[in-house]
Amino acid sequence: KYLSENAEDFEQKIDSLFAEVDSAVSVYIPTSIISCLNKGEQLNTDAIFNKVYSDAMHVYQLSGGFFDCTVFPLVEYWGFYHNNQLKENTIDSAAVLRIMQKVGMHNTRKTDSSVVLQNGVQLDFNAIAQGYTVDLIAELLEENGVVSYLIEVGGEIKANGINADDNLWRVGVDKPSEEIDLEERFQFILDLEDKALASSGNYRKFYIKDGVKYVHTINPKSGFPSKNRLLSVTVISDKCALADAYATAFMAMGLKQTKQLYNKLADELDVYLVYTDKNGDWKTFVSPGMQKRIVD
Numbered sequence: 578k579y580l581s582e583n584a585e586d587f588e589q590k591i592d593s594l595f596a597e598v599d600s601a602v603s604v605y606i607p608t609s610i611i612s613c614l615n616k617g618e619q620l621n622t623d624a625i626f627n628k629v630y631s632d633a634m635h636v637y638q639l640s641g642g643f644f645d646c647t648v649f650p651l652v653e654y655w656g657f658y659h660n661n662q663l664k665e666n667t668i669d670s671a672a673v674l675r676i677m678q679k680v681g682m683h684n685t686r687k688t689d690s691s692v693v694l695q696n697g698v699q700l701d702f703n704a705i706a707q708g709y710t711v712d713l714i715a716e717l718l719e720e721n722g723v724v725s726y727l728i729e730v731g732g733e734i735k736a737n738g739i740n741a742d743d744n745l746w747r748v749g750v751d752k753p754s755e756e757i758d759l760e761e762r763f764q765f766i767l768d769l770e771d772k773a774l775a776s777s778g779n780y781r782k783f784y785i786k787d788g789v790k791y792v793h794t795i796n797p798k799s800g801f802p803s804k805n806r807l808l809s810v811t812v813i814s815d816k817c818a819l820a821d822a823y824a825t826a827f828m829a830m831g832l833k834q835t836k837q838l839y840n841k842l843a844d845e846l847d848v849y850l851v852y853t854d855k856n857g858d859w860k861t862f863v864s865p866g867m868q869k870r871i872v873d
Contacts (some may be wrong), residue, residue: 579718579726580741587721591714598710601625602702614692615649615699621690629702629709630692636822637682640838644826645797647684649701650676652795655802673800680797707731708775708821732776735817736769745770753778753809753851764851767870773817777824778809794828805831811849813867836862
């Protein structure tokens with residue numbers, strides 16, 4: 578949604594942006610740059626790919642490796658590209674260890690014209706590309722004189738200015754529940770003033786095998802789906818790509834390490850964490866800046 582003085586429609590330009598992003602970083606398109614690199618081909622990378630890679634490496638380093646875009650083969654092994662079902666009949670720890678030898682952004686490097694992946698390393702930008710797409714659309718609108726907008730792509734959001742009622746854009750964040758309760762849907766509602774927001778959680782994308790719940794957030798340190806007390810993470814930042822990436826990193830890190838990293842980045846981020854205590858009861862950690870934005 579956006580307010581345009583001349584009622585100009587940017588739909589075609591926005592659609593073109595989506596196509597450019599897909600052709601650079603979509604693992605679902607066989608001819609995209611990322612797909613070709615993952616198949617071992619050598620080719621030049623474009624500005625979109627380079628920016629996403631640079632931001633991904635930045636968060637990888639600051640998170641101590643908990644945000645890692647080389648987890649593609651692990652995500653595939655655990656079946657989250659295959660209707661959320663384990664590809665094999667049984668979980669093979671030895672197979673996970675073999676895959677882990679190819680995991681780590683340190684196994685990649687940027688050159689003047691491309692990104693080089695060590696043999697067998699594969700990239701997956703799904704945890705940052707949607708946020709980056711939001712940033713690109715925001716840039717497009719601002720370059721065309723639009724100062725009031727609300728952008729949402731795959732749940733990642735950026736807001737600027739005011740809405741048609743002259744109010745700040747108001748956003749609700751779902752409770753981390755498997756089912757949506759329309760009467761008690763939101764964990765909180767906030768006014769999003771000139772910022773980006775991203776949420777991550779394991780409460781809807783998972784499967785159960787042999788009585789064990791496997792969530793879609795992969796811990797790149799262990800190679801297994803994350804197991805910690807965090808139910809959901811919401812991050813506010815200037816850039817949606819970074820909010821998107823940190824939300825994923827925090828879900829992999831768990832509560833204690835997330836708080837530690839947040840304390841280092843408190844000037845750049847605000848967070849809302851929902852977690853369980855040792856008794857299984859829901860608890861929250863809300864940063865001061867986040868608390869100021871919450872209206873309900």
